[in-house]
Amino acid sequence: MSSTVEQVSSVFDTILVLDFGSQYSHLITRRLREFNVYAEMLPCTQKIAELGWKPAGVILSGGPYSVYAEDAPHVDLDVFELDVPILGICYGMQELAWLNGKQVARGEKREYGPATLNVEVASSPLFKGMDHSRVWMSHGDKLHGLPTGFEVIATSDNSPYCGVAHKEKPIYGIQFHPEVTHSTQGKTLLKNFAVDICKANQNWTMENFIDTEIKRIRDLVGPTAEVIGAVSGGVDSTVAAKLMTEAIGERFHAILVDNGVLRLNEAANVKKTLGEGLGINLTVIDAADEFLDKLKGVTDPEKKRKIIGNTFIHVFEREAARIQPKGGDEIEFLLQGTLYPDVIESISFKGPSQTIKTHHNVGGLLEDMKLKLIEPLRELFKDEVRHLGELLGISHELVWRHPFPGPGIAIRVLGEVTREQVAIARKADHIYIEEIRKAGLYNKISQAFACLLPVKSVGVMGDQRTYEQVIALRAIETTDFMTADWFPFEHEFLKKVASRIVNEVDGVARVTYDITSKPPATVEWE
Numbered sequence: 001m002s003s004t005v006e007q008v009s010s011v012f013d014t015i016l017v018l019d020f021g022s023q024y025s026h027l028i029t030r031r032l033r034e035f036n037v038y039a040e041m042l043p044c045t046q047k048i049a050e051l052g053w054k055p056a057g058v059i060l061s062g063g064p065y066s067v068y069a070e071d072a073p074h075v076d077l078d079v080f081e082l083d084v085p086i087l088g089i090c091y092g093m094q095e096l097a098w099l100n101g102k103q104v105a106r107g108e109k110r111e112y113g114p115a116t117l118n119v120e121v122a123s124s125p126l127f128k129g130m131d132h133s134r135v136w137m138s139h140g141d142k143l144h145g146l147p148t149g150f151e152v153i154a155t156s157d158n159s160p161y162c163g164v165a166h167k168e169k170p171i172y173g174i175q176f177h178p179e180v181t182h183s184t185q186g187k188t189l190l191k192n193f194a195v196d197i198c199k200a201n202q203n204w205t206m207e208n209f210i211d212t213e214i215k216r217i218r219d220l221v222g223p224t225a226e227v228i229g230a231v232s233g234g235v236d237s238t239v240a241a242k243l244m245t246e247a248i249g250e251r252f253h254a255i256l257v258d259n260g261v262l263r264l265n266e267a268a269n270v271k272k273t274l275g276e277g278l279g280i281n282l283t284v285i286d287a288a289d290e291f292l293d294k295l296k297g298v299t300d301p302e303k304k305r306k307i308i309g310n311t312f313i314h315v316f317e318r319e320a321a322r323i324q325p326k327g328g329d330e331i332e333f334l335l336q337g338t339l340y341p342d343v344i345e346s347i348s349f350k351g352p353s354q355t356i357k358t359h360h361n362v363g364g365l366l367e368d369m370k371l372k373l374i375e376p377l378r379e380l381f382k383d384e385v386r387h388l389g390e391l392l393g394i395s396h397e398l399v400w401r402h403p404f405p406g407p408g409i410a411i412r413v414l415g416e417v418t419r420e421q422v423a424i425a426r427k428a429d430h431i432y433i434e435e436i437r438k439a440g441l442y443n444k445i446s447q448a449f450a451c452l453l454p455v456k457s458v459g460v461m462g463d464q465r466t467y468e469q470v471i472a473l474r475a476i477e478t479t480d481f482m483t484a485d486w487f488p489f490e491h492e493f494l495k496k497v498a499s500r501i502v503n504e505v506d507g508v509a510r511v512t513y514d515i516t517s518k519p520p521a522t523v524e525w526e
């Protein structure tokens, strides 16, 4: 069936990025999409014959290896038979040079940081509108001569071969990284390559994506099959569910498992926004007791996560079996809100010792239930998903929601998770987020939450000695969640939140603010 389904890459003109393992490779894809050219990244080991579609152009990325090393990765030579423009970036350029005369060796010193680009051949279409711009270097190897058939089109103070071009074919190499924002006109260069040289259509827009994706889903699922998927109230699962509903209506069944550790009023809110508001065919399963009973007496964070994960699979399978599709057809697919960064993570080239990460979280469900996976967001970056969500009519508030962990409040109640503890943590969190929204800070913060600590502290309230628990507030700013800094709230703001929590939440006598960055701390406390 899948062979009759068109891939996104065969509908949109696509620039193929072959990844040699640079930490910046995915940014090449990002930048191209920013000016509406669709790009996809695949490992440098991709066999061109197995591609199944023809790219409009190919970019060879940077990478940590040295082309002359014995175990260095090399591109499939068939890439040159495609007869499309090619751009080599850093390692990619060195690879082009290695294949055309082997004039690459270790430089006297590493070059890392800014350099000024001197365009030597002003007529080169690659550098249209660029000269003396700042470019970013990160290399230790160097070209020691011109690759056979090439000419120099740009230099820098340290690199006589800063840019090279084939004399007859549209094949280019550059020593610097145009994909990083430190290269001030890097995007212009990538656009020159993709739009002017490769002639790629700038039609990668979310409006076009919606149309092609709905058509693709309909072709894939066919006229009668049914699809199920879990929703959490978060951005990705909501957008995926809404897209699915647009494509196949009631034949998509969304399930929200209320695990007893969701945020305050969350299950009811999801029912209202997704079910009533967005018209998604939604079933809410109240499994709170089942989860909380299993969590009884458990204090180890890893154990908590495992119990919640396993119980979720169990409940989901049981409830899915109860759903009787109207047409009498079997449920054939499982919807998963996988995003492109997860895909990149599992396909990016990590060298000879790489281990490929699989989506182990759904693996079990697929096997047990004999389902096929459907992932309509797997080509999209997070901000593209948000944009898609807004176009599908999902509220701004939901689309810009902070991430929330699968094990939910269970890992924000430190120590044993009881109904009482969950209730305290929920209320405190609700007040905190409400105040953040009121202060207009929600979208400035990447993630914020309250944690309930399993310690008691002495206080005084209304002349009475109290001996109650402690709430820790956390708020972080980050772009990628790999590193994060704590958010510098005004003291007045913290004062207000602390006073509301102590006054309104029974069982809390003290509030603290977490001022640790990641690393060394993680975002969540458990």
Ligand code: GLN
Pocket: 022, 061, 062, 063, 064, 065, 066, 089, 090, 091, 092, 138, 139, 140, 141, 142
């Ligand atoms: N490893 C190569 C070098 O050091 C390429 C570096 C890169 O692609 N950033 O020159």
